[in-house]
Amino acid sequence: MPRIVTRAVIFALASAAAVTIAMILRPELRLAARAAWNDPRLLAAFADDARIRYEPEARACAAETAALLPAAIARIEAAHGRPFAQPPTVGVYASFDNYANANGMGDPGIAAVTRAGVALLSPTLCGAERVRLEGVLTHELSHVHLSGWRPPGAPRAPQWFTEGLAVMASDGGGAEGVSEDDAAQAIRDGFRVMLDGRRWIDFAGLAFEREPPRDPKLDALTQRQRLAYRQAGMFVGWLRRRDETAFLQLLRALEEGKAFDPSIESAFGESAPSLWRRFLSDISQPSGAG
Numbered sequence: 001m002p003r004i005v006t007r008a009v010i011f012a013l014a015s016a017a018a019v020t021i022a023m024i025l026r027p028e029l030r031l032a033a034r035a036a037w038n039d040p041r042l043l044a045a046f047a048d049d050a051r052i053r054y055e056p057e058a059r060a061c062a063a064e065t066a067a068l069l070p071a072a073i074a075r076i077e078a079a080h081g082r083p084f085a086q087p088p089t090v091g092v093y094a095s096f097d098n099y100a101n102a103n104g105m106g107d108p109g110i111a112a113v114t115r116a117g118v119a120l121l122s123p124t125l126c127g128a129e130r131v132r133l134e135g136v137l138t139h140e141l142s143h144v145h146l147s148g149w150r151p152p153g154a155p156r157a158p159q160w161f162t163e164g165l166a167v168m169a170s171d172g173g174g175a176e177g178v179s180e181d182d183a184a185q186a187i188r189d190g191f192r193v194m195l196d197g198r199r200w201i202d203f204a205g206l207a208f209e210r211e212p213p214r215d216p217k218l219d220a221l222t223q224r225q226r227l228a229y230r231q232a233g234m235f236v237g238w239l240r241r242r243d244e245t246a247f248l249q250l251l252r253a254l255e256e257g258k259a260f261d262p263s264i265e266s267a268f269g270e271s272a273p274s275l276w277r278r279f280l281s282d283i284s285q286p287s288g289a290g
């Protein structure tokens with residue numbers, strides 16, 4: 001074998017070994033690689049509709065999702081004030097294992113995830129949690145909409161904003177079981193979510209000013225997450241009602257890939273923390289609970 005080829009082979013083997021070692025050492029790389037291998041866009045399209053990709057065993061769920069999709073898309077386009085950049089893709093799963101492999105978290109317990117601009121739905125949404133399908137589908141489409149416009153590599157908005165936007169746009173998808181009245185009362189009682197840079201998918205990592213009380217009958221992490229999502233959704237709705245033009249200006253700036261802090265300040269003339277304090281003060285008025 002010519003020496004140059006030998007060198008190329010050794011280099012390729014060394015590179016493959018380095019990638020393998022990096023993936024073993026860094027779980028997130030391993031999860032990302034697994035998700036790429038299990039990309040829902042590799043699944044069959046449902047009934048000639050390339051927007052819905054499904055596992056063969058999830059045919060009935062794909063049909064139910066397809067029936068809900070047009071209204072969910074219309075709702076998100078109205079809330080975000082603009083069409084989708086490209087038709088959204090939704091992956092529908094029958095196997096919790098396959099869903100976990102594809103969702104980039106390796107976790108079958110999350111109801112839905114938007115990854116690489118594609119919404120992935122857990123089998124639970126056509127099973128035990130069927131009542132949540134429409135809301136969660138619409139919620140995920142809000143994430144798909146924003147990521148579809150954002151240039152690759154552009155900074156992401158803080159997760160409290162993108163989750164609050166998705167909850168608001170889907171009329172409560174992802175915040176089921178916590179009403180606006182419940183969340184407003186929690187705010188008045190000091191159980192306020194902290195709007196910082198934490199990952200909101202890491203439910204245990206969510207921070208509140210005071211730790212909210214737990215209903216022992218319900219899952220503790222789910223309760224914290226839904227209260228946080230509902231409070232963020234109410235704040236985003238409050239921003240929109242406060243100044244619709246500024247709100248849409250902020251969305252357009254984020255879609256262009258601009259950074260969040262200067263964009264909200266330029267749109268509303270105030271920083272996010274300052275607007276949050278105004279919102280809290282409005283909610284804390286006895287008549288301002290709505």
Ligand SMILES: [Zn+2]
Binds near residue numbers: 139140143162163166
């Ligand atoms: Zn979300």
